[in-house]
Amino acid sequence: MFIAMNRFKVKTDSVDEFEAVWKTRKSRLDEMEGFIDFKLLRGPANRDENYTLYVSHSTWASYDAFESWTKSQNFRDAHKQAGDTKPSYIGSPAFEGFSIVEGA
Numbered sequence: 355m356f357i358a359m360n361r362f363k364v365k366t367d368s369v370d371e372f373e374a375v376w377k378t379r380k381s382r383l384d385e386m387e388g389f390i391d392f393k394l395l396r397g398p399a400n401r402d403e404n405y406t407l408y409v410s411h412s413t414w415a416s417y418d419a420f421e422s423w424t425k426s427q428n429f430r431d432a433h434k435q436a437g438d439t440k441p442s443y444i445g446s447p448a449f450e451g452f453s454i455v456e457g458a
Contacts, residue, residue: 355390355454356417360447363405368442372408382428383412388419405444417453 364372376394383389390413397407414420423429 356414356420357452357454358412358414358420359450359452360410361450362408362410362447363400363403363444364408365442365444366399366401366404366406369406372442376410379432381432383423383432385428386419386423386426388415389423390414403444417451420451 362372373394373396381392383392392413393411395409395411397409399406412420414423
């Protein structure tokens with residue numbers, strides 16, 4: 355299995371807008387072979403730096419299945435309006451990918 359995550363530092367005053375974009379988008383993930391699960395996670399608010407941490411978390415049967423997603427038309431369609439939310443970020447999203455070593 356492979357887990358793909360993107361970390362977003364979202365400006366405090368943009369949290370509602372950021373969540374609305376994710377809740378209403380058509381990801382088309384479920385059409386991809388090897389896709390298992392997706393979650394958008396809200397983390398702690400950093401009041402000193404005026405942001406809330408979010409993580410998009412997707413689980414795949416393999417790295418190859420994830421990579422196929424990133425090269426697909428479904429991926430391009432799901433991300434074509436991603437630039438619309440960039441003003442709500444502090445910095446760029448940070449990608450992290452993990453292969454499962456142990457566990458179900």
